[in-house]
Amino acid sequence: MNTTAVDIGARISRLRHAKGWTQLDLANRAGLDTSFVSRIERGERKNLKLDTLDKIVKALAVSYATLMDENADQFEGSLTVQKFIALKPEARDAISRLIELLSESKAQG
Known part of the structure; x- marks a missing residue:
């Protein structure tokens, strides 16, 4: 799964619209x-902090899996996702940075 800032922003927008909410x-x-939410939805904010994602996930009442992957329904109950969510924010941030580094390394060859 290669999730970009634009993908996440578009998903946040779709989830927000599904609730009938404005930005x-x-x-x-x-x-x-509000302007920060707008920049996120347009994909202009890259490398969002987990604290910010936590706030958005909680406000929208969705899982990280739903936010990160449009096909998340099949993973919603995944033990791995549940374990990730249960980690302390610092640990999730470290894992997210590691995943980003691995993704960049894979993209470079």
Whole structure:
């Protein structure tokens, strides 16, 4: 799964629209600035902090799997995803950075 900032932003937008929310609604529920939410949805914000993703996931009441992969329904109950979500934010951040580095390494050859 190669998830880009544009993919995540588009998924956030779709999930928000599915709830009938405006960007202001999501921003208020997640404790974020409306312009920041707009930049995320347009894919202009790369390397989002896990704290930010936590706020968005909780506000939208979805799992990380749903946010990261459009085909997440089949993985929703995945033990691996559940273990990842249960980790401390620092550990999730470290794992996310490692995955990003591995993805970049794979893309370079």
